[in-house]
Amino acid sequence: MLTKRIIPCLDIKDGRTVKGVNFVDLRDAGDPVELAQRYADEGADELVFLDISASQEKRKTLAKLVRNVAQAIDIPFTVGGGINAVDDVAILLDNGADKVSINSAAVRRPELISEVANRFGTQCVVVAIDAKQIKNEWVVHLVGGRVPTERMLFEWTKEAVVRGAGELLFTSMDHDGTKQGFANEALQKLSRQVSVPIIASGGAGTMQHFIDTFVDGNADAALAASVFHFKEISIPELKNTLRQHQIPIR
Amino acid sequence: MSVAIIDYGAGNIQSIRFALERLGISAILTSSKEEIKAASHVIFPGVGEASSAMTKLQSTGLDTLIPALKQPVLGICLGMQLMCNHSEEGDTKGLGIFDTDVVRFTTDLNVPHMGWNEVDGKGVLFDQIPANSHFYLVHSFYAESNENAVGHCVYDTTFAAAMAKDNFYGTQFHPEKSGEMGARLLKNFLQQ
Numbered sequence: 186m187l188t189k190r191i192i193p194c195l196d197i198k199d200g201r202t203v204k205g206v207n208f209v210d211l212r213d214a215g216d217p218v219e220l221a222q223r224y225a226d227e228g229a230d231e232l233v234f235l236d237i238s239a240s241q242e243k244r245k246t247l248a249k250l251v252r253n254v255a256q257a258i259d260i261p262f263t264v265g266g267g268i269n270a271v272d273d274v275a276i277l278l279d280n281g282a283d284k285v286s287i288n289s290a291a292v293r294r295p296e297l298i299s300e301v302a303n304r305f306g307t308q309c310v311v312v313a314i315d316a317k318q319i320k321n322e323w324v325v326h327l328v329g330g331r332v333p334t335e336r337m338l339f340e341w342t343k344e345a346v347v348r349g350a351g352e353l354l355f356t357s358m359d360h361d362g363t364k365q366g367f368a369n370e371a372l373q374k375l376s377r378q379v380s381v382p383i384i385a386s387g388g389a390g391t392m393q394h395f396i397d398t399f400v401d402g403n404a405d406a407a408l409a410a411s412v413f414h415f416k417e418i419s420i421p422e423l424k425n426t427l428r429q430h431q432i433p434i435r
Numbered sequence: 436m437s438v439a440i441i442d443y444g445a446g447n448i449q450s451i452r453f454a455l456e457r458l459g460i461s462a463i464l465t466s467s468k469e470e471i472k473a474a475s476h477v478i479f480p481g482v483g484e485a486s487s488a489m490t491k492l493q494s495t496g497l498d499t500l501i502p503a504l505k506q507p508v509l510g511i512c513l514g515m516q517l518m519c520n521h522s523e524e525g526d527t528k529g530l531g532i533f534d535t536d537v538v539r540f541t542t543d544l545n546v547p548h549m550g551w552n553e554v555d556g557k558g559v560l561f562d563q564i565p566a567n568s569h570f571y572l573v574h575s576f577y578a579e580s581n582e583n584a585v586g587h588c589v590y591d592t593t594f595a596a597a598m599a600k601d602n603f604y605g606t607q608f609h610p611e612k613s614g615e616m617g618a619r620l621l622k623n624f625l626q627q
Binding site: 186187188189190225230252255256259260261278279280281282283305306307308309351352380381382405406435 | 447449450453454456457482483484543544545546547548549550551552553569571573574575589590609611612613614615617618
């Protein structure tokens with residue numbers, strides 16, 4: 186049976202992990218390769234790296250990092266952040282990334298999704314969406330959630346899939362950072378209207394939240410950062426718990 | 436041992452090279468017929484669309500070279516699909532090594548079939564790999580079960596996840612991305 190996926194997310198700035206990583210027994214908690222290796226060994230099913238470096242110069246560091254990660258780990262990984270053109274994608278895939286995540290640039294210029302899908306296949310195109318509820322509408326936001334757009338979540342995701350998204354990564358800004366659980370109602374609705382896998386993101390606080398998002402949200406994968414980085418939830422323990430709840434897990 | 440990974444401009448082939456490096460084996464990425472013929476083992480990867488990949492093979496003559504190879508050959512993902520008789524994707528005639536056709540999933544489940552799924556495998560490729568181990572797959576088309584199938588996977592329908600015939604092997608899943616069991620499978624192939 187196809188299993189549900191657990192995906193730790195690493196924020197990268199200038200080639201280092203940021204946003205608090207609390208692994209006391211790592212030699213260097215800022216080294217993304219070491220952390221990635223650690224998660225892979227613990228049973229993570231996939232990894233996501235989000236680059237938040239600003240300048241183009243720093244993005245060269247990213248390509249090198251992607252290569253180092255690809256050499257070290259034997260599970261799939263996605264790289265996102267600052268992808269604006271097909272050439273950006275080519276560099277990341279050539280260095281060993283399996284998928285790329287496109288967010289703001291896809292909203293600004295939706296053709297980018299098709300361009301990437303046509304050249305490299307839909308399987309490597311993850312369209313990431315940050316959305317927040319405003320007056321009962323899920324409004325898509327840009328630039329890490331700072332800028333609201335005219336786009337609404339359900340219309341935008343449908344369009345993204347038609348254009349060639351092979352997977353959707355939906356982050357609820359209302360839930361992100363709260364540790365109160367994922368946006369399961371919206372996730373459930375999303376899963377009914379598109380036929381590509383959906384990664385739930387934002388709100389993980391307890392193991393029960395993962396159970397809920399797989400059962401109630403019908404998510405195909407669940408992404409989290411701090412609960413893993415700060416060892417509030419261990420991946421082997423989480424997977425055991427999910428198994429006990431009859432959720433298919435590797 | 437000299438391993439050649441066929442480079443015909445189809446997808447992420449670095450990952451396979453890196454996976455072999457983790458096993459202590461350095462491989463060459465090449466489109467040269469001489470280098471491919473001279474290798475002890477050949478890996479035929481592929482990600483992307485079948486008809487354009489086949490066009491690339493034809494333009495370099497690799498479509499006639501590959502079926503004539505005598506050393507162990509492993510097709511991965513689209514590589515394996517192209518080794519079949521025919522693919523529904525782009526109505527593509529295959530290399531005709533494995534006696535089966537490749538068709539699109541028709542299901543209410545998500546397509547692509549993406550993630551880790553159990554493979555029920557047997558034979559040399561699966562030596563020391565426990566029954567129903569998980570492997571990583573991502574594909575929208577699948578090879579129908581057939582007499583060359585040595586591994587099966589279930590997603591809505593049962594399909595051929597691994598095949599073997601003479602010196603030819605194929606996996607629909609990505610051993611290079613399938614953790615410890617994937618590494619084991621690559622090792623098993625290289626021991627042939």
